[in-house]
Amino acid sequence: MSQTAATLPEQHIEWTLPSRGRVGMCGLIVTESALFAIFVVAYLFYIGKSLIGPYPPEVLELPVLATICLLSSSGTIMVAERALGQGRVGTFGLWWAVTIGLGVFFLGATAVEWYELIYQHGLTIATNLFGTTFYSLVGFHAFHVTVGLIMLTIVLVLTMRGAVGAEAAERIEVLGFYWHFVDAVWVVVFTVVYVIGR
Amino acid sequence: MSSMGQALPGSHATPARVPLTLRLHGWAMTVDHKRLGIMYIASGLVFFVIAGLEATVMRLQLLAPHNDIVPPETFNRLFTMHGTTMVFLVGMPIILGMANYLVPLMIGARDLAFPRLNALGFWLFLFGGVLLYFSVIGGDGLYGAGTAPDVGWFAYAPLTGRAFSRGHSTDYWILSVLVGGFGSIATSINIVTTVICMRCPGMTLDKMPLYVWMLFIVAWMVILVMPPLSAAQIMLLLDRFLGAKFFDTQAGGSAVLWQHFFWIFGHPEVYVLMLPGFAAASEIIPVFSRKPIFGYPMMVAATVAIGVVGMGVWAHHMFTVGMSAAGNTFFAMATMLVAIPTGVKLFNWLGTMWGGKIRFGLPMLFCLGFLFQFLIAGLTGVMLAAAPFDWQLSDSYFVVAHFHYVLIGGLLFTLFAGMYYWFPKATGKMPGERLGRWHFWLLVLGFNLTFGPQHILGILGMPRRVYTYAPDRGWELWNEISTVGVAFQIAAVLCFVVNVLWSLRAGESAGEDPWDAWTLEWSTTSPPPAYNFETLPVVRSRRPLWDLKHPEDPDWKYE
Numbered sequence: 001m002s003q004t005a006a007t008l009p010e011q012h013i014e015w016t017l018p019s020r021g022r023v024g025m026c027g028l029i030v031t032e033s034a035l036f037a038i039f040v041v042a043y044l045f046y047i048g049k050s051l052i053g054p055y056p057p058e059v060l061e062l063p064v065l066a067t068i069c070l071l072s073s074s075g076t077i078m079v080a081e082r083a084l085g086q087g088r089v090g091t092f093g094l095w096w097a098v099t100i101g102l103g104v105f106f107l108g109a110t111a112v113e114w115y116e117l118i119y120q121h122g123l124t125i126a127t128n129l130f131g132t133t134f135y136s137l138v139g140f141h142a143f144h145v146t147v148g149l150i151m152l153t154i155v156l157v158l159t160m161r162g163a164v165g166a167e168a169a170e171r172i173e174v175l176g177f178y179w180h181f182v183d184a185v186w187v188v189v190f191t192v193v194y195v196i197g198r
Numbered sequence: 199m200s201s202m203g204q205a206l207p208g209s210h211a212t213p214a215r216v217p218l219t220l221r222l223h224g225w226a227m228t229v230d231h232k233r234l235g236i237m238y239i240a241s242g243l244v245f246f247v248i249a250g251l252e253a254t255v256m257r258l259q260l261l262a263p264h265n266d267i268v269p270p271e272t273f274n275r276l277f278t279m280h281g282t283t284m285v286f287l288v289g290m291p292i293i294l295g296m297a298n299y300l301v302p303l304m305i306g307a308r309d310l311a312f313p314r315l316n317a318l319g320f321w322l323f324l325f326g327g328v329l330l331y332f333s334v335i336g337g338d339g340l341y342g343a344g345t346a347p348d349v350g351w352f353a354y355a356p357l358t359g360r361a362f363s364r365g366h367s368t369d370y371w372i373l374s375v376l377v378g379g380f381g382s383i384a385t386s387i388n389i390v391t392t393v394i395c396m397r398c399p400g401m402t403l404d405k406m407p408l409y410v411w412m413l414f415i416v417a418w419m420v421i422l423v424m425p426p427l428s429a430a431q432i433m434l435l436l437d438r439f440l441g442a443k444f445f446d447t448q449a450g451g452s453a454v455l456w457q458h459f460f461w462i463f464g465h466p467e468v469y470v471l472m473l474p475g476f477a478a479a480s481e482i483i484p485v486f487s488r489k490p491i492f493g494y495p496m497m498v499a500a501t502v503a504i505g506v507v508g509m510g511v512w513a514h515h516m517f518t519v520g521m522s523a524a525g526n527t528f529f530a531m532a533t534m535l536v537a538i539p540t541g542v543k544l545f546n547w548l549g550t551m552w553g554g555k556i557r558f559g560l561p562m563l564f565c566l567g568f569l570f571q572f573l574i575a576g577l578t579g580v581m582l583a584a585a586p587f588d589w590q591l592s593d594s595y596f597v598v599a600h601f602h603y604v605l606i607g608g609l610l611f612t613l614f615a616g617m618y619y620w621f622p623k624a625t626g627k628m629p630g631e632r633l634g635r636w637h638f639w640l641l642v643l644g645f646n647l648t649f650g651p652q653h654i655l656g657i658l659g660m661p662r663r664v665y666t667y668a669p670d671r672g673w674e675l676w677n678e679i680s681t682v683g684v685a686f687q688i689a690a691v692l693c694f695v696v697n698v699l700w701s702l703r704a705g706e707s708a709g710e711d712p713w714d715a716w717t718l719e720w721s722t723t724s725p726p727p728a729y730n731f732e733t734l735p736v737v738r739s740r741r742p743l744w745d746l747k748h749p750e751d752p753d754w755k756y757e
Contacts, residue, residue, distance in 0.1 A: 013736060015399040020311045023394050027387035031421045038429035038459060042444065051450045126441030129450050136436055136444075 050128035066109035073102035229313035238295025249283035263669035273665035274348035281351030293474040303719035306398025311391035322381030333370030347371035355445035386420035412477035427463035461512035475612030486562035487554030500539035533583035564615035571607025596656025627705030633697035644686025651676035716741035
């Protein structure tokens, strides 16, 4: 068969390559960034181009508390990861649950915001360009938060059933990459929608 | 891959004949990169025949002025389906299929990094393709309007708006391409991860075969440029189903924004399709010239340059929409810039052949055809990059001729070269030489007959996508020649199909390394076992098999 290895055994090569999980997740993050970039460009391009109201300054409030929650969840997930790396599974589960709670709070705040926009201000995705770009960009981010929460919850359930130990630390870290990405995207969305666009 | 991938090679006991259902089950459930690669290529070839027949009907319609073989509505559907199919269901699966098959073998790995994700990518592509063609029977939706998509392969707004595209034909176009796009992204992440994480010991980046290098760049490009199309298509879906206003000009939306989003994907996509062709040529030309590739580092640098610059040229498809002078100038210059690394590649291939002992085998013949025809494609490309020239010829048959010289004269010829080159590896049989030569010469003749005159038609003012034309324009002769060429191309493809089927049954046995080549895929059996390599190879140079065959004069002493 493969004679190559058989004929070149004399040299021993130090050979370590990066882990597949980390590289694969980085690839996913790059591709998702490109996807978000287009929604962000569309948002920026259409700022101030709505023909009818409501307009952003009239109806948008700064989601300060929700933002603090989502960004601090990046911290709690790192605390959880560190605990798992040290084998303290109980602490890991606790901080993991806190992360999920913060994410759920963020989604809830988005839901309340959307409820008010739709029912009090009459802004839907079909109202004007602001509605179109706002719901698609913020909604697309919220969709990613939701996917992240589903994955986090699966890990929590597995942890409670005793199936997650220190040997899973790298996989948990890879999942953490995704969660950090979702948070980082929110920084961009927040800046574009609530700071520049208001 | 035989259906008994588990049987150890070398064990000569013939296994009992496996029932057809079990064999099909094996193919449907497989996560083996070689089987998935073959399925990609085979389904790509099926779609190739379908899209080729669509083109044939269009050419017959254009054979004579005021022809009425198909009505104008059907003609619109034909060119939409032809373009969409050729790009997304022929080009993409064949290049991804070859990458699937070859990248792990060339870097001495046993599979891609994520085999199950790989299977997901393939099935997403296949069912995306099925979805596109389901539109022919399902496209009516509830409205009784339209069947197959008829908005052109770049689906400009406002044609795709609800008011102008009633029924569901456009929705099928969106969903099919969206689903297939997710599959391509998944497979590209897989290829990138494989190249970074799975190389065999000793294979540093500067020792990777050029094929792997170029597919690595292609995979990065797909990761970066496929999402803009997906995002734009999601926006279009929101427009069509939820009443969003992205591309609705009456509500202040912009039709030009769609053009930007589409071509941010659409132009790099041309390089995504073309670079794998370059990649195959970069493996075949050295082996058939009996010389290592000329200027390996420059080839890598040129590939990276094409990838980077190629992502900043998209608006040269939009010179006629009325961009600013600065925009026109920028995109014209960026486009001309791409000609430099591409020219570097052409000269490197010529430099490889210079002074070599050239063997005119089938793969080399197709590569030579590619060099000449791709040169013409490149020259007309630089012509069209000049914005004022483009104003004159945009949306004319000159453009049609240009990109068919790229995608057939360039890409298809190198894909056929690659298929003949790696056919022995994948099947264990040699492709028939005589039929292969018929295939080559008929295709050269037919292709140039069909698309050469279209340059002239474009200069004479014939717009693309018209379903017929008046008899007094002086276009008849060139259209007749163009249609006659199709007959030769069909004959050529028939030669290929017959050759493949015949060689599978009765071809000469190929052995491990029929071309006396140098990269790792030729060090294992033909076809390779499911695990590719019994022990992972260790390499010290760019041509590990050369080192093996010539221990007295190995490459690693000089690299």
